[in-house]
Amino acid sequence: MLDGSYTQVGMPAKGEVTINNFAFNRNRVNYNTSLVGGIPETQELIDYCAKNQIYPAIQVIRANEVNEAWRKVVNKEARYRYVIDTATI
Structure with a gap:
Protein backbone atom coordinates (compact mmCIF):
# COMPACT_ATOMS: atom_id res chain seq x y z
CA MET A 1 0.00 0.00 0.00
CA PRO A 56 -10.54 -7.28 13.10
CA ALA A 57 -9.10 -10.49 11.68
CA ILE A 58 -9.83 -13.10 14.34
CA GLN A 59 -9.87 -16.83 14.81
CA VAL A 60 -12.45 -18.24 17.22
CA ILE A 61 -11.07 -21.12 19.28
CA ARG A 62 -12.50 -23.50 21.84
CA ALA A 63 -11.41 -23.14 25.47
CA ASN A 64 -9.39 -26.36 25.29
CA GLU A 65 -7.30 -24.87 22.44
CA VAL A 66 -5.89 -22.02 24.55
CA ASN A 67 -2.51 -23.62 25.22
CA GLU A 68 -1.89 -24.35 21.52
CA ALA A 69 -2.99 -20.82 20.57
CA TRP A 70 -0.62 -19.35 23.19
CA ARG A 71 2.24 -21.48 21.85
CA LYS A 72 1.59 -20.04 18.38
CA VAL A 73 1.57 -16.50 19.76
CA VAL A 74 4.89 -17.01 21.57
CA ASN A 75 6.45 -18.61 18.46
CA LYS A 76 5.11 -15.83 16.21
CA GLU A 77 3.01 -18.32 14.26
CA ALA A 78 -0.36 -16.75 15.06
CA ARG A 79 -1.97 -15.26 11.98
CA TYR A 80 -4.99 -13.68 13.66
CA ARG A 81 -6.06 -12.61 17.12
CA TYR A 82 -7.58 -15.49 19.02
CA VAL A 83 -11.05 -15.16 20.52
CA ILE A 84 -12.11 -17.85 22.99
CA ASP A 85 -15.66 -19.14 22.56
CA THR A 86 -16.75 -19.00 26.20
CA ALA A 87 -19.62 -21.40 25.50
CA THR A 88 -16.94 -24.13 25.31
CA ILE A 89 -15.63 -23.62 28.85
Whole structure:
Protein backbone atom coordinates (compact mmCIF):
# COMPACT_ATOMS: atom_id res chain seq x y z
CA MET A 1 0.00 0.00 0.00
CA LEU A 2 1.38 3.40 -0.92
CA ASP A 3 1.03 6.43 1.34
CA GLY A 4 -0.44 4.45 4.22
CA SER A 5 -0.09 4.66 7.97
CA TYR A 6 0.81 1.99 10.48
CA THR A 7 -0.10 2.88 14.05
CA GLN A 8 0.93 0.68 16.94
CA VAL A 9 -1.35 1.12 19.92
CA GLY A 10 0.08 0.07 23.26
CA MET A 11 3.56 -1.08 24.11
CA PRO A 12 5.11 -4.39 23.03
CA ALA A 13 6.91 -6.66 25.47
CA LYS A 14 10.09 -4.99 26.72
CA GLY A 15 9.20 -1.88 24.69
CA GLU A 16 11.07 -3.22 21.65
CA VAL A 17 9.85 -3.00 18.05
CA THR A 18 11.64 -4.33 14.99
CA ILE A 19 10.53 -2.95 11.63
CA ASN A 20 11.90 -2.97 8.12
CA ASN A 21 12.57 0.71 7.44
CA PHE A 22 13.20 0.07 3.75
CA ALA A 23 9.73 -1.42 3.27
CA PHE A 24 8.12 1.55 5.01
CA ASN A 25 10.18 4.08 3.05
CA ARG A 26 9.73 2.37 -0.31
CA ASN A 27 5.95 2.33 0.12
CA ARG A 28 5.78 5.77 1.75
CA VAL A 29 4.18 4.35 4.89
CA ASN A 30 4.14 6.45 8.05
CA TYR A 31 4.91 4.55 11.25
CA ASN A 32 3.69 5.99 14.54
CA THR A 33 2.82 4.82 18.02
CA SER A 34 0.31 5.65 20.68
CA LEU A 35 -0.19 4.62 24.25
CA VAL A 36 -3.52 3.01 24.98
CA GLY A 37 -6.19 5.72 25.09
CA GLY A 38 -8.98 6.11 27.57
CA ILE A 39 -12.66 5.28 27.16
CA PRO A 40 -13.52 8.28 24.93
CA GLU A 41 -10.65 7.51 22.54
CA THR A 42 -11.54 3.82 22.46
CA GLN A 43 -15.18 4.62 21.66
CA GLU A 44 -14.09 7.02 18.91
CA LEU A 45 -12.01 4.25 17.35
CA ILE A 46 -14.86 1.72 17.56
CA ASP A 47 -17.27 4.22 15.97
CA TYR A 48 -14.77 4.98 13.19
CA CYS A 49 -14.22 1.29 12.44
CA ALA A 50 -17.97 0.57 12.41
CA LYS A 51 -18.65 3.51 10.09
CA ASN A 52 -15.90 2.46 7.68
CA GLN A 53 -16.56 -1.30 7.92
CA ILE A 54 -13.12 -2.05 9.36
CA TYR A 55 -13.22 -5.35 11.20
CA PRO A 56 -10.54 -7.28 13.10
CA ALA A 57 -9.10 -10.49 11.68
CA ILE A 58 -9.83 -13.10 14.34
CA GLN A 59 -9.87 -16.83 14.81
CA VAL A 60 -12.45 -18.24 17.22
CA ILE A 61 -11.07 -21.12 19.28
CA ARG A 62 -12.50 -23.50 21.84
CA ALA A 63 -11.41 -23.14 25.47
CA ASN A 64 -9.39 -26.36 25.29
CA GLU A 65 -7.30 -24.87 22.44
CA VAL A 66 -5.89 -22.02 24.55
CA ASN A 67 -2.51 -23.62 25.22
CA GLU A 68 -1.89 -24.35 21.52
CA ALA A 69 -2.99 -20.82 20.57
CA TRP A 70 -0.62 -19.35 23.19
CA ARG A 71 2.24 -21.48 21.85
CA LYS A 72 1.59 -20.04 18.38
CA VAL A 73 1.57 -16.50 19.76
CA VAL A 74 4.89 -17.01 21.57
CA ASN A 75 6.45 -18.61 18.46
CA LYS A 76 5.11 -15.83 16.21
CA GLU A 77 3.01 -18.32 14.26
CA ALA A 78 -0.36 -16.75 15.06
CA ARG A 79 -1.97 -15.26 11.98
CA TYR A 80 -4.99 -13.68 13.66
CA ARG A 81 -6.06 -12.61 17.12
CA TYR A 82 -7.58 -15.49 19.02
CA VAL A 83 -11.05 -15.16 20.52
CA ILE A 84 -12.11 -17.85 22.99
CA ASP A 85 -15.66 -19.14 22.56
CA THR A 86 -16.75 -19.00 26.20
CA ALA A 87 -19.62 -21.40 25.50
CA THR A 88 -16.94 -24.13 25.31
CA ILE A 89 -15.63 -23.62 28.85
